[in-house]
Amino acid sequence: MTAMPLSVPVMRLPHGADLPLPAYATAGAAGLDLIAALPEDAPLTLDPLARAAVPTGIALALPDGFEAQVRPRSGLALKHGVTVLNAPGTVDADYRGEVKVLLVNLGSEPVTFTRGQRIAQLVVAPVTVIQLTETGDLEKTTRGDGGFGSTGLDGGAGSR
Ligand SMILES: O=c1ccn([C@H]2C[C@H](O)[C@@H](COP(=O)(O)OP(=O)(O)OP(=O)(O)O)O2)c(=O)[nH]1
Ligand SMILES: [Mg+2]
Numbered sequence: 433m434t435a436m437p438l439s440v441p442v443m444r445l446p447h448g449a450d451l452p453l454p455a456y457a458t459a460g461a462a463g464l465d466l467i468a469a470l471p472e473d474a475p476l477t478l479d480p481l482a483r484a485a486v487p488t489g490i491a492l493a494l495p496d497g498f499e500a501q502v503r504p505r506s507g508l509a510l511k512h513g514v515t516v517l518n519a520p521g522t523v524d525a526d527y528r529g530e531v532k533v534l535l536v537n538l539g540s541e542p543v544t545f546t547r548g549q550r551i552a553q554l555v556v557a558p559v560t561v562i563q564l565t566e567t568g569d570l571e572k573t574t575r576g577d578g579g580f581g582s583t584g585l586d587g588g589a590g591s592r
Contacts, residue, residue: 448489463553513539
């Protein structure tokens with residue numbers, strides 16, 4: 433990492449006191465892996481199409497102007513069909529509650545999660561705050577109001 437990392441205050445909650453803090457798995461990773469702070473003696477099993485808000489045992493104080501996105505791990509998605517239902521989940525800068533991961537099992541088999549398992553990843557990103565300026569007349573473009581497949585669904589201009 434070349435730039436100075438952004439310092440983000442984190443608080444370990446009582447049920448996550450003995451768990452490691454979320455960490456980058458490699459030097460170039462974009463996301464910190466979030467850990468399931470489930471009770472040791474109560475793993476969570478998600479049946480197909482079931483969902484749950486999984487505790488991570490941490491709370492953050494993101495600096496103003498930033499958000500944290502809760503994103504799926506591709507390994508869980510590929511191997512088990514498990515993803516983050518509201519991906520990317522949004523952790524607001526003013527949120528002081530526990531970061532939770534809304535997991536859903538889109539696979540065909542039940543999947544069990546245990547305490548300490550890495551279940552998702554947290555990517556911190558800048559937020560652009562906008563001010564809406566109302567007008568009765570938007571600037572014209574070639575696309576206009578075309579969308580939702582208006583340019584075709586094939587391989588693009590080269591294959592037409
Ligand atoms: O995956 C997520 C999504 C949200 N949150 C927390 C942090 C976020 O700041 C808060 C609210 O999230 P969001 O705005 O997505 O939910 P909402 O349904 O709009 O709730 P609210 O009315 O509280 O904003 O819930 C999480 O911990 N994990
Ligand atoms: Mg909201």
